[in-house]
Amino acid sequence: MSNISRRKLIVTGLAAGAAGLGVAARLAQHYGLVPPDHRGIYGLGETLTYASQRLLTRHSLAREFSSSQISKPPFANEIEPLTDEFKRLQAGGFAEWRLSVNGMVARPASFSLDQLKSYPSHTQITMLQCEEGWSYIAEWVGTPLSRVLDVVGVFPQARYVVYFSIEPDTWDSIDMADALHPQTFLTYGMNGHELPVGHGGPLRMRVPRQLGYKNVKFITHITVTDDLKKFGKGLGSVAPEFGYAWYAGI
Amino acid sequence: MADLESVSAPLAASVSTSASSVPIATVPPRHSLLVRVTHWITTLCFLALLVTGAELVISHPRFYWGETGNDLTTPLFKLHIPASRRLVPSGYGYVLPDQNGWSRYLHFQSAWIVILTGLFYVLSFFFTGHLRKNLLPAKSDLSLRAFWTAFAKNLRLRRPPAAEAWSYNLLQRLAYLFVIFVLFPLVIWTGLAMSPAFVSAFPFTVNSLGGQQSARTLHFFVSLALVLFLFVHVAMVFMAGFWSRTRAMITGRPGTRTEGT
Numbered sequence: 001m002s003n004i005s006r007r008k009l010i011v012t013g014l015a016a017g018a019a020g021l022g023v024a025a026r027l028a029q030h031y032g033l034v035p036p037d038h039r040g041i042y043g044l045g046e047t048l049t050y051a052s053q054r055l056l057t058r059h060s061l062a063r064e065f066s067s068s069q070i071s072k073p074p075f076a077n078e079i080e081p082l083t084d085e086f087k088r089l090q091a092g093g094f095a096e097w098r099l100s101v102n103g104m105v106a107r108p109a110s111f112s113l114d115q116l117k118s119y120p121s122h123t124q125i126t127m128l129q130c131e132e133g134w135s136y137i138a139e140w141v142g143t144p145l146s147r148v149l150d151v152v153g154v155f156p157q158a159r160y161v162v163y164f165s166i167e168p169d170t171w172d173s174i175d176m177a178d179a180l181h182p183q184t185f186l187t188y189g190m191n192g193h194e195l196p197v198g199h200g201g202p203l204r205m206r207v208p209r210q211l212g213y214k215n216v217k218f219i220t221h222i223t224v225t226d227d228l229k230k231f232g233k234g235l236g237s238v239a240p241e242f243g244y245a246w247y248a249g250i
Numbered sequence: 251m252a253d254l255e256s257v258s259a260p261l262a263a264s265v266s267t268s269a270s271s272v273p274i275a276t277v278p279p280r281h282s283l284l285v286r287v288t289h290w291i292t293t294l295c296f297l298a299l300l301v302t303g304a305e306l307v308i309s310h311p312r313f314y315w316g317e318t319g320n321d322l323t324t325p326l327f328k329l330h331i332p333a334s335r336r337l338v339p340s341g342y343g344y345v346l347p348d349q350n351g352w353s354r355y356l357h358f359q360s361a362w363i364v365i366l367t368g369l370f371y372v373l374s375f376f377f378t379g380h381l382r383k384n385l386l387p388a389k390s391d392l393s394l395r396a397f398w399t400a401f402a403k404n405l406r407l408r409r410p411p412a413a414e415a416w417s418y419n420l421l422q423r424l425a426y427l428f429v430i431f432v433l434f435p436l437v438i439w440t441g442l443a444m445s446p447a448f449v450s451a452f453p454f455t456v457n458s459l460g461g462q463q464s465a466r467t468l469h470f471f472v473s474l475a476l477v478l479f480l481f482v483h484v485a486m487v488f489m490a491g492f493w494s495r496t497r498a499m500i501t502g503r504p505g506t507r508t509e510g511t
Contacts, residue, residue, distance in 0.1 A: 041359075042352075042355035042359050044359060044362070045355065045356075045358045045359025045360075045361075045362045045363075046355065046358075046359075048362045049358055049362070053445075053447045053448065056448075056451050057447045057448070057450055057451040060447075060450040060451035061450055062446060062450045063449060063450065063453050063456075063457075065317070069317060069318075071318050071320070071322075071323070073322065075320035075321055075322050077337070078336065078337055127317065127318065127446070127462065129444075129446055129462065130310075130320075131309075131350060132306075132309040132310040132335055132338075132350070133306065133307070133309065133310035133312075133466060134310050134312075134319060134320035134321065135318045135319060135320065135462060135463065136318050136320055137317065137318050208446065209446050209447045209450050210446060210447065211446065242351060243351025243352050243355070244351045244354065245354060245355060245358075249445060249447025249448070250354075250358065250444070250445040250447065250448070
């Protein structure tokens with residue numbers, strides 16, 4: 001092969017490749033396959049992971065275990081020192097704990113824990129995996145997030161659910177595939193008891209198909225949105241601001 | 251790819267003027283362009299995976315068997331190294347800085363690139379005959395005797411004859427086949443078996459390994475096997491003449507006979 005025709009071939013190949021990538025990026029964006037932290041040098045890997053897992057795992061269920069496999073006792077990770085506001089609510093037995101839901105919903109609302117518990121409770125025995133490498137299995141009891149989203153009436157153009165902890169600067173978000181997933185719980189019980197504070201009680205977001213850090217503790221607020229750019233630095237959660245991936249299904 | 255072309259062209263040209271009157275461009279390269287490019291992409295990705303993988307292990311240098319494992323359970327074994335997290339009982343009085351964020355990003359990005367490169371490489375077998383010509387041992391070599399001869403030759407730690415610069419010997423072929431068709435698939439499988447989302451769609455990939463923590467432990471051991479291969483591979487390259495062999499993997503040509511002696 002002469003040099004000129006080889007060069008031609010390479011240039012044509014590169015041009016075709018670039019055009020193909022452009023089309024692929026457009027399609028991926030359109031079908032919600034691009035994560036909010038897709039910019040930067042690791043954007044390629046993140047987008048490939050998120051897109052391929054969204055295509056393969058949209059409706060798949062996290063593995064469930066038998067009650068004999070529950071870890072005794074479950075390992076509780078470190079938590080930040082509790083805020084005064086939290087301690088005040090804790091002293092009152094969390095009777096005044098509120099979960100407010102707003103954003104792209106027809107009927108914004110605020111729920112007490114008793115209200116959440118008045119909906120049919122669901123149970124899952126699933127694994128919580130920390131990005132560090134350790135894990136445990138527990139029985140989690142709660143209200144599926146989809147139930148609460150039903151009550152407030154999510155607009156069809158909604159794309160993400162953003163959830164906030166009572167702890168300062170602690171929030172995260174999931175796409176609608178995870179938000180409407182039957183195993184995504186607003187969790188208030190664990191292993192037959194109230195959810196302990198060390199595990200995020202009184203209310204923790206449980207996303208069993210993603211790593212531990214997506215399972216934010218002490219949930220007080222939820223916003224439904226079509227655009228994550230409006231939150232924080234626009235990367236979808238605090239995690240990417242500390243260098244961690246937004247999508248943690250790995 | 252265009253970059254590599256422009257780098258290799260002038261080098262090949264300079265070799266051809268100094269070596270002999272035979273126009274070297276007519277001799278087929280020792281390693282095809284495809285093999286050279288995929289080799290170095292794989293090298294870069296493997297080193298990135300190795301460094302970031304080590305960083306991730308440091309955040310929890312304990313290994314378990316079964317589904318679960320944490321600081322409250324008995325490990326299968328632990329590495330006696332300092333940890334990058336405060337809660338892990340490492341036995342050291344200090345905590346290393348947390349590097350998991352970029353390590354995770356780079357680990358998975360390198361994994362994607364090396365998997366796509368590997369797929370491209372393996373699929374190319376169907377068009378280039380690389381597997382049959384360069385990797386599968388000749389029928390006559392498939393005897394215990396041939397194997398022992400090759401093994402004994404390698405053990406003597408002598409520089410191989412110059413003719414060997416133009417083809418892989420039996421042990422090389424077996425080692426490369428083992429890495430391509432056993433270790434790489436295993437390390438990908440055990441890696442994916444740690445992903446909670448992936449195993450939600452394909453639970454048998456983790457159940458068959460004995461659980462998520464077993465997958466993590468196996469991933470660690472397969473990585474160690476790959477590191478062992480890397481050491482032996484680089485040691486062999488040194489023995490055979492580092493510059494000549496490395497040049498062959500960059501420009502496609504081992505250089506003149508007198509070089510590297």
